[in-house]
Amino acid sequence: MSMDHRTHTAGGDEKEILTIHDVARELGVSASTVSRAISGKGRIGEETRQRVLQFIQDSSFHPNAAARSLAQSRTFNLAIIMPEVRDLVDMPFFHTCMHGAEEVAQSNDYDLLVVTTDGTNLRPLERMVGNRKVDGMILTRTYAKDVFVEYLKQSGVPFVTVGRCYDPKVLQVDHDNSGACKELVMLLISKGMEKVAYLGGGMDQMVNIDRFDGYRQAYAAYRMETEKKWIRTDLTTKSQIAKAVDDLLKVGVDCMLCQDDYICDAVVHELADKGVSIPKDMRVASCHYSRLLDNFPVTITSLKFDIMDIGRKAAQVLIDQLAGKNPSTLTMLDYEISLKESTK
Amino acid sequence: MSMDHRTHTAGGDEKEILTIHDVARELGVSASTVSRAISGKGRIGEETRQRVLQFIQDSSFHPNAAARSLAQSRTFNLAIIMPEVRDLVDMPFFHTCMHGAEEVAQSNDYDLLVVTTDGTNLRPLERMVGNRKVDGMILTRTYAKDVFVEYLKQSGVPFVTVGRCYDPKVLQVDHDNSGACKELVMLLISKGMEKVAYLGGGMDQMVNIDRFDGYRQAYAAYRMETEKKWIRTDLTTKSQIAKAVDDLLKVGVDCMLCQDDYICDAVVHELADKGVSIPKDMRVASCHYSRLLDNFPVTITSLKFDIMDIGRKAAQVLIDQLAGKNPSTLTMLDYEISLKESTK
DNA sequence: TGAGGTTGTGCAAACGATTGCGCAGAATTG
DNA sequence: CAATTCTGCGCAATCGTTTGCACAACCTCA
Numbered sequence: 001m002s003m004d005h006r007t008h009t010a011g012g013d014e015k016e017i018l019t020i021h022d023v024a025r026e027l028g029v030s031a032s033t034v035s036r037a038i039s040g041k042g043r044i045g046e047e048t049r050q051r052v053l054q055f056i057q058d059s060s061f062h063p064n065a066a067a068r069s070l071a072q073s074r075t076f077n078l079a080i081i082m083p084e085v086r087d088l089v090d091m092p093f094f095h096t097c098m099h100g101a102e103e104v105a106q107s108n109d110y111d112l113l114v115v116t117t118d119g120t121n122l123r124p125l126e127r128m129v130g131n132r133k134v135d136g137m138i139l140t141r142t143y144a145k146d147v148f149v150e151y152l153k154q155s156g157v158p159f160v161t162v163g164r165c166y167d168p169k170v171l172q173v174d175h176d177n178s179g180a181c182k183e184l185v186m187l188l189i190s191k192g193m194e195k196v197a198y199l200g201g202g203m204d205q206m207v208n209i210d211r212f213d214g215y216r217q218a219y220a221a222y223r224m225e226t227e228k229k230w231i232r233t234d235l236t237t238k239s240q241i242a243k244a245v246d247d248l249l250k251v252g253v254d255c256m257l258c259q260d261d262y263i264c265d266a267v268v269h270e271l272a273d274k275g276v277s278i279p280k281d282m283r284v285a286s287c288h289y290s291r292l293l294d295n296f297p298v299t300i301t302s303l304k305f306d307i308m309d310i311g312r313k314a315a316q317v318l319i320d321q322l323a324g325k326n327p328s329t330l331t332m333l334d335y336e337i338s339l340k341e342s343t344k
Numbered sequence: 345m346s347m348d349h350r351t352h353t354a355g356g357d358e359k360e361i362l363t364i365h366d367v368a369r370e371l372g373v374s375a376s377t378v379s380r381a382i383s384g385k386g387r388i389g390e391e392t393r394q395r396v397l398q399f400i401q402d403s404s405f406h407p408n409a410a411a412r413s414l415a416q417s418r419t420f421n422l423a424i425i426m427p428e429v430r431d432l433v434d435m436p437f438f439h440t441c442m443h444g445a446e447e448v449a450q451s452n453d454y455d456l457l458v459v460t461t462d463g464t465n466l467r468p469l470e471r472m473v474g475n476r477k478v479d480g481m482i483l484t485r486t487y488a489k490d491v492f493v494e495y496l497k498q499s500g501v502p503f504v505t506v507g508r509c510y511d512p513k514v515l516q517v518d519h520d521n522s523g524a525c526k527e528l529v530m531l532l533i534s535k536g537m538e539k540v541a542y543l544g545g546g547m548d549q550m551v552n553i554d555r556f557d558g559y560r561q562a563y564a565a566y567r568m569e570t571e572k573k574w575i576r577t578d579l580t581t582k583s584q585i586a587k588a589v590d591d592l593l594k595v596g597v598d599c600m601l602c603q604d605d606y607i608c609d610a611v612v613h614e615l616a617d618k619g620v621s622i623p624k625d626m627r628v629a630s631c632h633y634s635r636l637l638d639n640f641p642v643t644i645t646s647l648k649f650d651i652m653d654i655g656r657k658a659a660q661v662l663i664d665q666l667a668g669k670n671p672s673t674l675t676m677l678d679y680e681i682s683l684k685e686s687t688k
Numbered sequence: 689t690g691a692g693g694t695t696g697t698g699c700a701a702a703c704g705a706t707t708g709c710g711c712a713g714a715a716t717t718g
Numbered sequence: 719c720a721a722t723t724c725t726g727c728g729c730a731a732t733c734g735t736t737t738g739c740a741c742a743a744c745c746t747c748a
Binding site: 023029030031032033036043044045048067070072073099 | 694695696697698699700702703704705
Binding site: 060063064065066069070075076084085088092094098099102103106109111112113114115116124127129130131132144214269270291295 | 362390404406407409410411414419421428435437439442443446447450453455456457458459460466471472474475476477521595639657
């Protein structure tokens with residue numbers, strides 16, 4: 001409404017892009033002052049501070065991210081490295097994890113950049129790191145020998161892994177896969193299932209290594225022995241799994257412990273096809289709950305992990321690290337054992 | 345190997361961060377020359393150009409993204425706006441779409457930023473647009489009345505929608521949902537299923553509006569009438585769907601056309617529970633194939649869309665737009681009608 | 689009242705690229 | 719061979735912030 005002689009703010013086109021200098025001129029202060037008011041760093045009078053903040057509130061001013069980035073050598077970007085998800089199996093995990101990470105990133109004024117890789121191609125990472133497009137990275141899915149971990153370590157970019165990492169100096173966030181499996185198997189044994197078969201695969205991935213480790217620990221805790229023929233850690237395809245189920249039925253075990261929901265799904269189907277009733281003729285449990293397990297007539301005993309939370313925590317740990325707080329290297333998240341009909 | 349007096353490149357620590365000036369000094373040219381060599385714009389001698397490019401190849405130089413961004417007023421970032429995915433239903437679509445977009449973005453030297461929203465909160469968008477963190481945006485899932493579309497339109501940021509948009513001036517990429525449904529329904533009718541029921545919901549979303557529209561068009565094309573009691577466009581929960589199936593069985597229809605895989609899944613289960621055999625007692629088709637449909641004993645007639653491709657195309661159209669080429673406003677993608685047992 | 693500290697502010701130099709302009713020297717022209 | 723155009727390159731300004739430093743004005747205490 002004010003009719004002062006400088007009318008450029010009165011034009012119908014409010015699209016004009018303001019810089020910190022415009023704000024400064026408008027308020028009769030210097031750009032430094034505006035900058036200090038915004039950042040809260042440096043010496044500035046409380047009154048001036050409020051005046052600047054108020055003006056900014058009312059105006060359409062937003063600091064230019066590129067300029068800020070250049071001056072401060074930080075981008076306010078995080079990247080999340082995702083595997084190529086083959087089919088529906090992994091998607092819920094990684095997507096939900098990403099969602100959690102983004103939530104925390106946003107609420108800390110960071111943006112989240114996605115990079116999908118096949119697990120071998122370092123190019124996209126190198127570009128990002130080289131160009132300095134991100135302040136830190138979240139690595140989902142880690143391997144026993146991991147080129148990404150190695151690359152990031154030597155690159156000097158702060159990063160956190162979702163899932164355990166073989167290098168204890170690396171920031172990592174994970175559910176206690178090993179502990180959870182151990183507890184589950186001990187529970188099964190204590191209920192009389194002394195011969196628990198393990199159906200797994202992809203033992204190059206840390207998460208699978210951990211789960212299998214928990215299985216062994218349970219037997220060790222009871223000073224009992226596992227038998228080689230109960231254990232399968234080479235399963236990938238549905239037909240391999242079906243075959244393994246077949247074999248195990250002949251061997252005669254008390255319970256089939258499935259490394260993940262995908263394997264569990266295949267196992268339940270195979271048992272149904274064979275007319276083997278759960279839990280009467282065979283018990284089944286899964287090391288990882290997902291909605292897949294809701295599709296069966298019988299409810300399945302499983303481990304429940306809060307996936308969204310692992311994404312959130314990963315982002316939080318990384319952001320803490322960037323802020324100079326020293327978050328603990330290993331963050332372990334809770335699990336829940338869900339006992340259902342499938343194990344009597 | 346050269347033992348000139350400036351030995352700083354011979355140090356063990358190769359981590360040093362190079363700027364364009366370092367490169368220039370090393371080569372005895374000016375920074376402008378290096379810049380021109382990289383960008384290929386401006387006048388520069390072919391020989392010098394090669395020399396610079398060669399040096400950069402061998403060195404660890406990467407242009408600083410922030411500086412480049414500031415100077416050029418562009419970020420080489422795209423954002424993809426994703427809905428919060430409730431459960432497993434939508435996830436494959438949006439995740440796969442994102443994956444496709446990222447693929448194309450990467451191969452054009454763009455990075456992709458994810459933003460998940462509940463469909464109403466504009467804040468994250470405003471921040472990005474205000475800060476100028478992205479050059480363009482991909483909007484997945486559009487509504488009949490869409491606050492995001494309206495915001496982006498007035499903000500001036502280039503954007504493309506995945507799925508039709510009510511405003512024909514907006515860049516949009518979609519499968520021909522309407523045309524595909526029309527063709528499918530015409531096919532069903534021509535095979536003798538004159539009473540095709542429609543089971544849908546969420547009619548505030550463009551994709552659902554389009555599919556239903558195709559259904560109507562098919563009848564219009566044959567100059568036939570639909571009956572109100574065949575049509576349900578208010579279905580959300582499994583129990584609602586089960587109830588609708590019930591009702592439709594009493595009404596007596598020839599085929600149940602399901603708006604998506606989720607509804608189809610519920611329908612098939614309900615029919616199985618009721619002991620209604622497909623296709624003997626009832627025919628079923630889905631307007632959207634997904635792996636969900638592979639779980640049934642009977643194969644399901646459905647429309648197949650290449651989801652990854654829609655993400656790819658969306659990114660491509662947006663990038664073309666940013667590059668000043670004028671991509672056509674509406675990009676329509678192919679579909680495939682997959683006729684299976686469920687419709688005889 | 690004057691020495692010493694504190695407080696609020698502005699100046700100007702970064703940050704690392706891009707780009708318009710000018711200027712030599714080479715190439716082309718009549 | 720002089721006049722003109724063309725080529726390749728460097729200078730310096732620019733993009734929009736941040737931040738170290740200088741400097742007044744004020745406050746405090748002996």
